[in-house]
Amino acid sequence: EPEVTQTPSHQVTQMGQEVILRCVPISNHLYFYWYRQILGQKVEFLVSFYNNEISEKSEIFDDQFSVERPDGSNFTLKIRSTKLEDSAMYFCASSERQGTMSYEQYFGPGTRLTVT
Amino acid sequence: GIQVEQSPPDLILQEGANSTLRCNFSDSVNNLQWFHQNPWGQLINLFYIPSGTKQNGRLSATTVATERYSLLYISSSQTTDSGVYFCAVRQGSARQLTFGSGTQLTVLP
Numbered sequence: 001e002p003e004v005t006q007t008p009s010h011q012v013t014q015m016g017q018e019v020i021l022r023c024v025p026i027s028n029h030l031y032f033y034w035y036r037q038i039l040g041q042k043v044e045f046l047v048s049f050y051n052n053e054i055s056e057k058s059e060i061f062d063d064q065f066s067v068e069r070p071d072g073s074n075f076t077l078k079i080r081s082t083k084l085e086d087s088a089m090y091f092c093a094s095s096e097r098q099g100t101m102s103y104e105q106y107f108g109p110g111t112r113l114t115v116t
Numbered sequence: 117g118i119q120v121e122q123s124p125p126d127l128i129l130q131e132g133a134n135s136t137l138r139c140n141f142s143d144s145v146n147n148l149q150w151f152h153q154n155p156w157g158q159l160i161n162l163f164y165i166p167s168g169t170k171q172n173g174r175l176s177a178t179t180v181a182t183e184r185y186s187l188l189y190i191s192s193s194q195t196t197d198s199g200v201y202f203c204a205v206r207q208g209s210a211r212q213l214t215f216g217s218g219t220q221l222t223v224l225p
Contacts, residue, residue: 033211043159043202045212056211089157093213100209102146104164112157 002026004108006092012114013082021077021111023092032075033093033105034067036060043091049075050098082115089113118143118207120216128222129193137188137219139203147206148179149213150188154199162188162201193223 005024013019025032034046048056049067064080075094079086089112093105119142129135139148150162163170163177165186170177174193179186190197200220204213 031211035213037157042217043204043213043215045214048211058212089159091159098209098211100146102166104147104149104161105206105213107151107159107161109158109160 002106004092004094004106006090006108006111008111009109010112010114012116015084015115016081019079019082019113021079021090021092021113023075023077023094023108024073025075025092025094026096026106027073029094029096029106031055031095031098032067032069033095034077035091035093035107037089037091037110038085039088046077048098055098079113082113084115087113087115118145118205118214120203120205120214122201122203122216122219124219125217126220126222128224131193131195131223131225133193133223134189134191135193135221137190137201137203137221139186139188139205139216141184141186141203141205143207144184145181145205145207147213148181148186149204150177150186151202151204152197152199153202153218159202190221193221195223195225197221198223 032049037043089110092108121140152160167181176189200218204215
């Protein structure tokens with residue numbers, strides 16, 4: 001069964017450094033997402049991406065975040081200058097469609113980011 | 117925005133026992149998904165169930181969309197079932213899933 005993959009599984013970085021989290025969505029999916037979960041809290045939506053553009057973002061997704069589909073298979077989340085409060089699990093998801101119809105979002109296993 | 121409430125917040129079971137987890141939501145939805153977060157933090161897709169009933173091995177789920185709730189049943193629980201179970205919903209044309217706070221399940225040997 002196709003699945004979303006994420007690399008690395010765990011990344012440790014120093015405050016102020018840039019990090020790039022990578023995701024490979026399911027191959028025939030066109031819509032991509034990033035979510036975040038701070039330890040012990042709910043999973044929160046960050047951003048939705050389609051056709052090389054951000055289609056929706058939350059208030060969490062500020063100027064230090066950016067997303068990109070650099071090639072036909074990868075989808076990345078970049079954090080420009082990491083802060084301690086960016087420490088969290090980051091989940092990538094993809095879907096075949098969007099809109100008002102019912103559809104499933106397929107989640108990857110996550111990348112644990114630790115900022116020291 | 118839509119509210120998602122899960123109950124109970126914590127559940128401790130002996131191995132072999134059955135359990136029911138509940139997810140209530142405050143408005144009509146066109147997507148409902150159940151996830152299991154294992155002790156390593158990984159999120160595992162369990163069910164996509166905007167309505168009706170589905171079964172996968174020892175797990176099954178039922179969503180009654182008209183009454184705005186979903187149930188996840190775990191039968192003959194095993195220690196590997198431990199972790200947090202999340203319900204997430206999406207309404208209208210929104211792109212984001214809204215997650216509940218989860219049920220922390222601990223299965224004792």
